[in-house]
Amino acid sequence: MTLLERDPKSxxxxxxxxxxxxxxxxxxxxEKFFRAIKDEGKIIGSYCKKCDHTYxxxxxxxxxxxxxxxxxxxxxxxxxLHTFTVLYEGYDGARLVQPEIxxxxxxxxxGLIHRLGEINLDxxxxxxxxxxxxxxxxxxxxxxxxxRYFKPAG
Amino acid sequence: MTMRKVAVIGAGMTKFVRRAQETPKExxxxxTRMALESCELTLDDIEAVCMGTAPDSFDGIHMxxxxxxxxxxxxxxxxxxxYVGGGTGVFVPIQGWYHVASGMFxxxxxxxxxxxxxxYPHAQAAFLxxxxxxxxxxxxxxxxxxxxxxxxxxxxxxxxxxEDIARVSVQHKRNAANHPxxxxxxxxxxxxxxxxxxxxxxxxxxxxxxxxSDGAVAIVLAAEHVAKRLTDKxxxxxGVGWNLDTAHWTNRDLVYPRxxxxxxxxxxxxxxxxxxxxxxxxxxxxxxxxxxxxxxxxGLQLAERGQAPQLYIDGTAARDGNMPVCxxxxxxxxxxxxxxxGLMKIAELFWQLxxxxxxxxxxxxxxxxxAQAWGDLMQVGTVxxxxx
Numbered sequence: 164m165t166l167l168e169r170d171p172k173s174x175x176x177x178x179x180x181x182x183x184x185x186x187x188x189x190x191x192x193x194e195k196f197f198r199a200i201k202d203e204g205k206i207i208g209s210y211c212k213k214c215d216h217t218y219x220x221x222x223x224x225x226x227x228x229x230x231x232x233x234x235x236x237x238x239x240x241x242x243x244l245h246t247f248t249v250l251y252e253g254y255d256g257a258r259l260v261q262p263e264i265x266x267x268x269x270x271x272x273x274g275l276i277h278r279l280g281e282i283n284l285d286x287x288x289x290x291x292x293x294x295x296x297x298x299x300x301x302x303x304x305x306x307x308x309x310x311r312y313f314k315p316a317g
Numbered sequence: 318m319t320m321r322k323v324a325v326i327g328a329g330m331t332k333f334v335r336r337a338q339e340t341p342k343e344x345x346x347x348x349t350r351m352a353l354e355s356c357e358l359t360l361d362d363i364e365a366v367c368m369g370t371a372p373d374s375f376d377g378i379h380m381x382x383x384x385x386x387x388x389x390x391x392x393x394x395x396x397x398x399x400y401v402g403g404g405t406g407v408f409v410p411i412q413g414w415y416h417v418a419s420g421m422f423x424x425x426x427x428x429x430x431x432x433x434x435x436x437y438p439h440a441q442a443a444f445l446x447x448x449x450x451x452x453x454x455x456x457x458x459x460x461x462x463x464x465x466x467x468x469x470x471x472x473x474x475x476x477x478x479x480e481d482i483a484r485v486s487v488q489h490k491r492n493a494a495n496h497p498x499x500x501x502x503x504x505x506x507x508x509x510x511x512x513x514x515x516x517x518x519x520x521x522x523x524x525x526x527x528x529x530s531d532g533a534v535a536i537v538l539a540a541e542h543v544a545k546r547l548t549d550k551x552x553x554x555x556g557v558g559w560n561l562d563t564a565h566w567t568n569r570d571l572v573y574p575r576x577x578x579x580x581x582x583x584x585x586x587x588x589x590x591x592x593x594x595x596x597x598x599x600x601x602x603x604x605x606x607x608x609x610x611x612x613x614x615x616g617l618q619l620a621e622r623g624q625a626p627q628l629y630i631d632g633t634a635a636r637d638g639n640m641p642v643c644x645x646x647x648x649x650x651x652x653x654x655x656x657x658x659g660l661m662k663i664a665e666l667f668w669q670l671x672x673x674x675x676x677x678x679x680x681x682x683x684x685x686x687x688a689q690a691w692g693d694l695m696q697v698g699t700v701x702x703x704x705x
Contacts, residue, residue, distance in 0.1 A: 174338040178437070181377065187450040197451065218565070220452045226563060246473070246571060248465030249519035254442040254457070265462055267567055274567040276453060276466075289473055308455050 189305070192223040195235060201305040204297045208271040210234040217271030240295040241316045242268035247279065247287060268293050268313050280312035292316035320418040324544035324551035325410075325703065327356030327537035328664040332498045333652030336434040337531035341376045342388030344533040345430040348657075349390050352426065352535035356547055363537075364422040365395040369409025369429040371402060371655035371692075374443040377435040389428040389535075402447075403605065403692025404559070405429065406534075406659015407699040411557040413538045414701075423540045430533035431654035440529045447694060461526070463566065463695060465518035468608045470571040472520060475623030477611075479520060483511035484629040485607035486524050486649050492636060493646020495676035498661075500530055500652035511607075527605045530652035534660040536667065550671045555685070556590070556702035558583030566695050577616025577691065577698035584687070584700040585618075593618045597702075599669055599679055599686035600640060601662035604647040613689055614642065616698065641679045644669060659690035659699070666703045 189197050192209060199205045208217040209232040211225035217236060218225070225232050247266035253259055264279040264287070279287075280296065294316035303309040329351020331337075331344055339347065345368075353359060368382055368389050378384045382398025389396075399405065399412045406429050413427035433440040444460045471477070486506075493502035506524075514523035544551040560579035563569055581593070590596045602613035611625035619640065620628055628634040634642035645651055645665035648658045666686040668674040685704035691697065 173336050176336075179377070181374075181379065185450070189451055193451055219567075222565075226565070245567075246466045246470035248462055248469060248521070249516075250462065250465075251516050251518065252461075254445075254459065255438045256441075265456075265458075265466070267466055269567075272568060273565055276456065276458065276462075276567060278456065289470075306455055307452050 192221045196221040197305040201303045208238045219271040219273035238271045242270040278312040281314035322541040323417045330534040333530045333532035341432040345388030348533035348535040366391040367413040368398040369405040369656040404690045404697040404699040405656040407690035428535040429656040429660035432531045433529040461518040465521045467571045481626040489647040489649040493650020527648035527653035530654040532654035532657045556584035556588030558700040562696040574616035580698035580700040588702045598683035601688040603690045662688035
């Protein structure tokens with residue numbers, strides 16, 4: 164059985180869609196965060212002194228005290244694997260030809276969710292150092308996908 | 318603060334199915350009718366309506382609270398939709414509770430509905446729309462991912478085996494075999510069946526997950542003086558709680574649901590419960606995935622951290638155990654039409670505490686139960702304690 168099950172006795176249906184397209188701004192913090200990725204190949208966070216907390220991705224405000232966070236810090240491009248999953252199915256329920264590995268990579272007091280590459284499943288462990296692999300400078304457009312994936316560091 | 322006592326006096330639910338012929342508002346109407354009939358009231362007796370329903374994208378209609386309103390009996394009545402993601406089904410009775418506890422209304426209808434089959438080809442893709450538009454959505458995340466990431470962290474931290482987690486799925490699906498509205502009840506399912514089901518996103522396999530479903534549930538709430546007139550068996554709402562964790566899901570403790578603990582403590586305080594493990598007789602923790610039931614039992618203070626699997630191993634969680642867990646069959650067995658699934662747990666406590674749960678009845682005349690749901694971006698806990 165797949166997610167695309169077909170039942171000949173199922174009710175008749177009508178097809179329709181909701182044609183909504185959005186154009187999102189990056190936001191105050193997002194402008195800085197994604198420009199750092201695009202222009203410098205850096206991952207930056209924002210540090211709240213009062214709460215001693217470094218937000219990654221960078222946030223304009225501290226959710227704990229609601230102060231504006233104005234200390235921008237380079238958190239480096241190497242983080243730690245916090246947890247991971249291996250994806251075997253796509254959105255439509257079809258099996259993926261090549262399973263994908265996705266992980267949380269801890270950076271600062273937060274982190275990024277991203278794909279892993281250049282890695283074998285059997286070498287993964289919690290806490291392993293992972294390094295961001297960026298697209299070449301001219302090809303980066305200010306997107307989280309400017310990071311192609313994270314790979315084992317060192 | 319003076320709050321009035323509030324009772325559940327009626328409940329109704331549709332079958333939970335893979336694809337319902339009924340439209341979303343027809344599902345709401347069916348459940349609402351059954352709830353009213355169960356306590357012999359008519360719509361004229363209802364003073365206000367609370368509607369709980371999850372993402373608009375499932376039913377495929379934006380502002381679906383308005384769309385569903387007539388099916389929920391809200392015509393020309395005070396009406397409000399609440400929505401806290403998967404936590405909605407246990408939040409909407411809390412909303413109904415404060416409508417009545419505050420003294421604003423004496424009789425309130427609470428309805429929850431979800432029709433996930435409208436989303437094509439699969440409801441999972443609708444979840445893409447809940448993630449951050451710049452930092453996360455370009456990666457194409459879905460809910461299976463984030464559950465898989467959390468499950469892996471939970472298992473690995475405590476050294477819990479897949480086998481012990483699979484017991485949860487087996488017990489809930491077996492319990493559901495006695496539920497007339499269940500989609501995936503199976504009296505013969507085994508741990509091996511779960512462990513042999515296809516891997517979706519490691520460590521999540523197909524039978525670790527509840528099914529996408531269509532369905533609706535409704536209950537009737539009444540103030541004490543009305544409830545005592547209408548029924549000999551009111552089931553009281555003894556405590557309510559809700560709490561929200563950080564929206565940065567990467568920053569959250571994936572091993573322990575602190576927000577569930579805070580919601581539970583709020584409810585226990587209100588109910589005057591000091592020792593949950595002794596004073597709660599039935600637990601209906603939210604179980605969209607098998608490990609989530611364990612996670613939530615720990616957050617609810619019904620098991621020590623990392624020890625919840627033991628409740629299933631030693632039989633405590635069985636229907637005839639000391640603290641039955643999900644005697645309904647839960648989301649894993651009955652089905653998971655998001656908001657309706659949470660309210661189903663409230664309805665289950667209502668039937669269990671009145672001794673009206675039929676083949677699912679927990680023995681020993683249980684006196685008090687707890688229901689809990691969880692949702693938003695893995696960050697909200699909602700808790701209701703009911704007793705007779």
